[in-house]
Amino acid sequence: MPPLAPIGVRPDRYLPVPESAGAPAVNPATGYRLQELGRGLYMVTDNSYQSMFLVYERGVVVVDAPPGYAKHIRAAIAEVTSLPVTHVIYSHSHKDHIGGVTELGGHPIIIAHEETRRLLARDNDPERPLPTVTFKDRYSLKLGTQRLELSYHGVAHEPGNIFIYAPEQRVLMVIDVIFPGWMPWRRFALAQDVPGYFAQVAEIDRVPFNTLVGGHVSRVGTHDDVRTQLEFMADVKAAAQSALKSTELGKEIDPLDLTNPWAVFDNYIDRVVVQCVNAVSPKWQSRLGGFDVYIWDQCYAMEQSLRID
Ligand SMILES: [Zn+2]
Structure with a gap:
């Protein structure tokens, strides 16, 4: 067995989180941290979620408003300006x-990808009002002297998930x-x-940003972070590929179970995944925060994708 606790087994302690995964603490008085990313552009985070807002001459554009957290966005905007929220972008x-989003108040124009509108119409959730403006490939939002370029690059995380780029500030969300x-x-x-x-992570690396807002964890990112993730993903892919090549179906299983195809595959996939986890752990377990928490899931997802995609 690998040294990391497998799925379903609770370790006494998870591996320590490396320093490179950390960020400045949130302000304990407010529960959030406000970080200026360039002229008029700010990230608001509780060191778990991240959203962004852009101040222009006559108002504020908010990008994403996690539930229960919109109060932080309102307070953070009030630290900077008294202008109203006129636009919201859904990532x-x-x-x-x-x-x-409804906790932001007012009646902002809501901009999103057309696939996002389709999914939200299906979900019919009063807390996620439908976008009022949608686009297919690109949308340029020019407000006063500020600009955001929205673009769609196909399905990765989910249909309709867009790139939001501030060219002057060189910030990509x-x-x-x-x-x-x-x-x-x-x-x-x-x-x-x-x-x-996988393709989208590589595409993100080709955008000329200085600062990346990823929506989660505690700090913003750089191209170094994107390249680290690319390298990690390539290692997982190579490890799963090599485990698939060297693992035989129907071995190391009770012969009586050979008539149960689900059991045969469960046994096979588990052995592939154990080999994948063991192959990538020495290099990565102290480099990425939460490596031991989700490496099993990544190897399972990689193995499945390599066999069916
Ligand atoms: Zn998501």
Whole structure:
């Protein structure tokens, strides 16, 4: 067995989180941290979620409002300006990133990808009002002297998840794809298309940003973080590929179970995944926060994707 606790076994302690995964603490008095990312552009975080706002001459554009956290956004905006929120951008449809939008107040224009509108119409959730403006490939939002470029690059995390780029500030926001300093959330952050997710991480690296807002964990990212994640993903892929090659179906199982195909595959996939986890652990377990928490999930997701995609 590998030295890391497998799925379903609770370790006494998880591995320590490396320093590179950390960030400045939130202000204990307010519960959030406000970070200026360039002229008029700010990130608000509780060191678990991240959202962004942009101040222009006549108002404020908010990008994402996680539920129960919109009060932080309102307070953070009030630290900087008394202008009203005129626009909201949804990065994607998931409730954990936009379910607080109605708590922002007012009647802002809501901009999102057309796939996000389709998913939200299906979900019919009063806490996630439908976007009033949608686009297919690109949308340029020019307000006063500020600008945001929205673009769509296909399915990775989920349909409709967009890139939000501030060219002057050289800030890129893409949610639920890059996790600076950390292991991605389980199963490549629940990527609905694993090959699409791999391609999108590489595409993010080609955008000329200085600062990346990923939506989770505690700090913003850089190209170094994107390249670390690319390298990690390539290692997981190579380890799963080699484990698939060297593992035989129907071995190391009671012959009486050979008529149960689910058992045969469960046994086979488990052995592939154990080999994958053991192969990547020595290099990565002290480099990424939460490595031991989700490496099993990543190897399972990789193995499944390599066999069926
Ligand atoms: Zn999401």
